Amino acid sequence: MPDPFQSLRGIGDATAQRDVLMANCTTWKVGGPARFMVRAGSVGAVGETIKVAGDLGLPLLVLGRGSNILVSDRGFDGVVLCLVGGLATVRADGELLVAGGGALLESVVVEACDSSLCGLEFMFGIPGTVGGAVIMNAGAYSHWTAEVLAEARTVNEDGGERRYQRFDGKYRQALVPEGEIVTQATFHLVADSVELIRERMNEMRDRRRANQPLGMASAGSVFKNPPGAHAGYLIDRCGLSGRRVGGAVVSEKHANFIVNRGDATASDIRQLMGLVSGEVRSRSGIQLELEVKLVGFESG
Ligand SMILES: Cc1cc2nc3c(=O)[nH]c(=O)nc-3n(C[C@H](O)[C@H](O)[C@H](O)COP(=O)(O)OP(=O)(O)OC[C@H]3O[C@@H](n4cnc5c(N)ncnc54)[C@H](O)[C@@H]3O)c2cc1C
Numbered sequence: 001m002p003d004p005f006q007s008l009r010g011i012g013d014a015t016a017q018r019d020v021l022m023a024n025c026t027t028w029k030v031g032g033p034a035r036f037m038v039r040a041g042s043v044g045a046v047g048e049t050i051k052v053a054g055d056l057g058l059p060l061l062v063l064g065r066g067s068n069i070l071v072s073d074r075g076f077d078g079v080v081l082c083l084v085g086g087l088a089t090v091r092a093d094g095e096l097l098v099a100g101g102g103a104l105l106e107s108v109v110v111e112a113c114d115s116s117l118c119g120l121e122f123m124f125g126i127p128g129t130v131g132g133a134v135i136m137n138a139g140a141y142s143h144w145t146a147e148v149l150a151e152a153r154t155v156n157e158d159g160g161e162r163r164y165q166r167f168d169g170k171y172r173q174a175l176v177p178e179g180e181i182v183t184q185a186t187f188h189l190v191a192d193s194v195e196l197i198r199e200r201m202n203e204m205r206d207r208r209r210a211n212q213p214l215g216m217a218s219a220g221s222v223f224k225n226p227p228g229a230h231a232g233y234l235i236d237r238c239g240l241s242g243r244r245v246g247g248a249v250v251s252e253k254h255a256n257f258i259v260n261r262g263d264a265t266a267s268d269i270r271q272l273m274g275l276v277s278g279e280v281r282s283r284s285g286i287q288l289e290l291e292v293k294l295v296g297f298e299s300g
Pocket of ligand 1: 027137214
């Protein structure tokens with residue numbers, strides 16, 4: 001049996017590390033160690049990582065900015081794959097904006113603005129990556145990633161490259177088949193003046209500042225909005241704002257956010273999620289569905 005770390009270190013155009021604390025890689029700032037982390041800078045390196053992890057019998061987790069996941073305190077006993085370098089670049093090409101799967105949404109929105117391209121302002125302030133946005137169909141203020149996505153390129157579980165150009169944009173549902181790794185997205189935008197685009201970006205930022213506990217560690221909305229209702233409203237109506245488990249607290253500013261006071265564990269957050277969904281179910285009969293992804297838990 002080859003030494004797993006040596007095999008991962010042998011992947012071209014990538015770097016590998018051992019025992020990387022996931023608390024340092026997620027916006028909730030919780031989570032135990034990942035056994036291995038590979039930072040891949042090309043599609044070839046992604047394909048090779050899939051193959052090496054498969055040969056070693058290790059599960060693979062693609063990580064963007066870690067702004068929509070809860071990693072357990074035990075961590076992840078496998079390979080965490082991050083997209084960097086050539087897979088995190090952004091460039092404008094006429095009315096198209098081409099971005100690597102690992103590019104931060106903030107740099108994508110700023111590049112669009114600098115290139116006088118409008119359509120991505122709604123993403124301003126969503127602290128994720130392009131890959132995470134395609135997987136979550138990230139959206140805000142009645143706009144969604146699917147609306148502006150012209151093409152997504154992926155690598156599938158066999159290491160084969162795929163391209164998609166039609167998207168069935170459902171609320172918080174992946175825009176590419178499950179298990180595929182988003183390496184690039186092309187957005188189709190519209191020309192507009194830089195001043196107007198910047199104005200709309202500032203408007204988005206101000207709305208977020210007014211309604212979200214931005215100074216505290218969180219993963220944004222914990223639960224999906226059920227059809228015709230707002231999860232935050234349902235949670236608040238049950239008197240759960242301010243409810244605590246250990247260092248995890250239901251935000252009093254936005255009840256669908258669970259914030260880390262600074263000393264929360266993933267277990268605190270998981271327990272508080274259970275408490276909230278249990279109360280909402282028993283008081284309103286509505287079963288809330290998690291928006292955040294669970295990693296390293298028995299049920300996730
Ligand atoms: C303060 C705050 C505000 C937020 N506001 C919003 C909002 O307004 N709207 C909204 O939609 N979300 C919001 N979010 C949630 C989050 O930012 C989005 O869901 C974002 O799209 C997640 O991107 P990420 O790169 O952080 O993904 P991660 O959290 O790293 O991963 C999420 C999932 O996507 C998968 N994934 C990540 N990258 C790839 C890839 N390249 N290929 C395949 N799979 C991949 C992961 O495996 C995981 O299953 C907010 C979060 C915070 C902390």
